Amino acid sequence: MTNDEKASERLISEKAIQSFNDAPDARLRQIMQSLTHHLHAFVSEVELTEKEWFEGIKFLTETGHKCDGHVRQEFILLSDTLGVSMLVDAINHRHSANATDTTVFGPFYIDGMPERAFGENMAFTPGEAALVRGRVVDTRGNALPNAILDVWQTAENGMYSGQDAAQPFGNLRGRYRTDSNGYFAIRTIVPVCYPIPTDGPVGRMLNAAKRHPWRPAHLHFMIEVPGYKKLVTHLFNHDDPYLESDAVFGVKQSLQVIYEERFTHDDLSAGLDIQLPFRRASYEFVMESV
Amino acid sequence: MTNDEKASERLISEKAIQSFNDAPDARLRQIMQSLTHHLHAFVSEVELTEKEWFEGIKFLTETGHKCDGHVRQEFILLSDTLGVSMLVDAINHRHSANATDTTVFGPFYIDGMPERAFGENMAFTPGEAALVRGRVVDTRGNALPNAILDVWQTAENGMYSGQDAAQPFGNLRGRYRTDSNGYFAIRTIVPVCYPIPTDGPVGRMLNAAKRHPWRPAHLHFMIEVPGYKKLVTHLFNHDDPYLESDAVFGVKQSLQVIYEERFTHDDLSAGLDIQLPFRRASYEFVMESV
Incomplete structure (x- = not known):
């Protein structure tokens, strides 16, 4: 030149x-x-090159044509798989070092899901029984009672209710509240890993780059407490094979939990409707004031 | 931060x-x-911000939905209006300093248009009568006989035949050849400026940025001579009000021609079927060998 x-x-x-x-x-x-x-x-x-430019035009056009009004948003998938969604999340949720890390919201949240009692089961499809326990606190460690935890995850087939007509209404979704000491308890199944949709241009891109489409197993949380920043995050299973290669780059070290196998009840499960053996994970969410 | x-x-x-x-x-x-x-x-x-990110997702989705198979390619329009098409053109058509400059191909070329004789009229719709004369030469100034000049332009309504069902087949399109001395003569009408389509997301973007959608008046050329690089370019009317602000950044100083008014015939129009007065432009295309 x-x-x-x-x-x-x-x-x-x-x-x-x-x-x-x-x-x-x-x-x-x-x-x-x-x-x-x-x-x-x-x-x-x-x-x-001109040929590459035209391939790009065709790729974007197909990505647009793959989007429909409700179920499929291929441009969000493109943003996710290029790490842009996660970067936007990080920029918009800068927080003090001791508050809980955020991660991507994702396209599968549904508003207005049933309120659930302390320890109520939200799983109406099969899976490995799990209890997710923990606490919501402020950055000084003070309990936050009456926090609302909106929770969602896929069934064992890797699909969310709403996305999969075979699942009952509200399956693996619910709104829990912390008790007067800031504790919560969610009766569910152990999350499983699942692939993002691969039947469109984004799937072709991943395949051409020898990237896999899997997201590591996770449970979504959106936690709201008046006076505190809304917290959108996931808890990831610590032993998932895709933790290091999440197709959408959502994993943070601080968001991993162990689902340990429990063969007996103790204070944390006594009185909850859960049969032995089950798996139990614990987490403390730290909210930052607005 | x-x-x-x-x-x-x-x-x-x-x-x-x-x-x-x-x-x-x-x-x-x-x-x-x-x-x-x-x-x-x-x-x-x-x-x-997350809101801006989502506006971007919606913009790209609408741009995809505006594309159909044939007539409308909104992503090319986006590439054009962001100057990307022109940059790709420049990168892919680097040439020696004395060869003719290139500009964008655009989406309106149609292959296989009628062959036209020296000086034949390609205008079947009204307009200001014009004769475009000139020569095709190599970088040392030697005449290139039998060069094929594929030519296209809009009618006075700003639409190309093919795009506008009201225009007869082949209107303002044709394939001319240079004679044994490298000369060509095209009987047509003086090109007019026209707006790119503004009824989609790209039009909204231009409007939000207070950019106008106009392209300065131009005549398209694709010139082919065996042994020489194919030349894709326009000739722009030198007095067009949009030369400095072409919506797709296609203008180059070296590609401007004057359509001068002629009240008498001379050697350059004698024997051609053209009534006085008419306008005449001249240009010498310089081809670079492959």
Whole structure:
């Protein structure tokens, strides 16, 4: 590439960036100029061929055509598998070092699921019986009573209720509350790992890059306490084979729990409707004030 | 942002980039890693909010839904209006300084249009009569006989035949040849400026940024001579009000021509079926050998 060629290519990029100079909204201007700058930097760096550019156009078009109104959002899947969703999560949920880490919300939350009593079972499909116990506290360790924990996970077939018509309403979903000492108890099944949908362009991309589509087993939480930042996170099974290679980069070391096998009851399960043996995991969620 | 936060956000980007380490195709690996790097750099730089991220997801989804199989390609329009198409053109058509500059191909070319004789009229709809004359030469100035010039432009309503069912077949399209001295003559109408389609997400983006959708008046050329690089370019009317602000950044100074008014015939129009007065433009295309 000669200096002349380099200069004329740089001029194209500059003109494209400057075309947004008069955007009346300063934030829109900033976003479009930064996006255009980085998009051009990518094209210049790899010296994209016309054929590759057209493959990109076709990929984006198919990704759009794969999206429907409700069940499938292939662009979110693309954002997830490129790590963008997780980066946006990190940027928007910066928190003090001792508050609980966040992770991606994901597309499978359903609002308005049943309220469940302390220790109530939310699993209506088979699986390995589990009790998830713990506490919700502030950053100084004080109990937060009456916190609402909205919880969701897949059935053993890797599908969420709502996504899978065969599952009963509210299966593996529910809204729990902490008691007066900040404790909660969730009767469920041990989460399983599952693949993200691979029958679209994103699946083709993963396959071409020899990336697998699996997410490690996890239980979703959205925890709300008035006066505290809403906490959206997962708890991951500590022994999952995909912890190091989550297809959407959601894993954090601090969010791993052990589902230990229990052959006897103790204070933490006495009085709860759960048969021996079962598996038990514990976690303390630390909420940061707003 | 603390150093801890910065480090944990950088770690997400690194993991996403490294996820493509094992892509068996080296070029795919390079493209995906560069794309992921620059996409993350953009998100980090503007500290994209979750709401803005979701607006982006919706914008891309609507752009996909606006694409149909044939007539409308909204992602190409997005690439065009962000200057990416023009940058890809520049990267892929680097040429010696004295060869004719290239510009974008655009989506309106139709293959297999009628062959036309020297000076034949290709305009079957009204407009200001024009004669476009010139020569095709090599970089040393030698005439290139029998060069094929595939030519297309819009009618006065701003639409191309093929796009506009009201226009007759082959209107304002044709394949001309240079004569034994490298000369060509095209009888047509003076090109007009026209807006790119604005009824989709790209139109909304332009509007939000207070950018207009107009392309300056131009005549498309694709010129082929065996042994020479195929030349795809436009000739722009030198007095068009949108030369400095082409919605797709296609204009180059070297590609502007004057349609001068002619009240008499001379050697360049004698014998051609064209009534006085008319407008005449001239251009010498310089082809680079392969």
